[in-house]
Amino acid sequence: MKNMNQLMRQAKKMQEELLKAQEALGEQIVEGTAGGGAVKISMNGHKEVTGVSIRPDVVSPEDVDMLQDLILAAFQDASTKVNELTEQTMGKYTKGMNIPGLF
Numbered sequence: 211m212k213n214m215n216q217l218m219r220q221a222k223k224m225q226e227e228l229l230k231a232q233e234a235l236g237e238q239i240v241e242g243t244a245g246g247g248a249v250k251i252s253m254n255g256h257k258e259v260t261g262v263s264i265r266p267d268v269v270s271p272e273d274v275d276m277l278q279d280l281i282l283a284a285f286q287d288a289s290t291k292v293n294e295l296t297e298q299t300m301g302k303y304t305k306g307m308n309i310p311g312l313f
Contacts, residue, residue, distance in 0.1 A: 227303070228300075231300055231303065235256060235295065235300070236254050236256045237254070237255070239252050239253070239260060240252070240253055240254075240288055240291040240292055241253075241288060241291075242283075242286065242290070244281070244282075244284040244287060245268060245283075245284075248265045248268040248280060249263070249265070249277075249284040250262070250264075251281070251287075251288045253289065253291075254292075255299070259285075259288075264280075264281075268280060
């Protein structure tokens with residue numbers, strides 16, 4: 211029974227560390243860019259967009275498609291960076307686990 215109590219304490223400690231790590235992810239900001247920095251999207255570690263910056267010289271009423279493509283590319287870049295950040299931060303807790311949709 212002593213081993214079970216120790217195991218439960220370890221599980222509780224790991225859960226607390228995991229929650230702290232998830233909270234810290236939400237406070238970290240990554241920036242995705244496209245068009246050589248013409249479009250920038252800031253995103254926190256929970257994949258919430260926190261800012262969008264578009265250089266005025268890429269805003270052209272005649273080429274809305276290009277601007278849309280740049281925004282999409284910047285978003286995808288930011289999303290990829292959040293995935294990498296999440297793996298770096300949470301990987302030590304989830305290594306060896308295969309739980310779809312966990313993060």
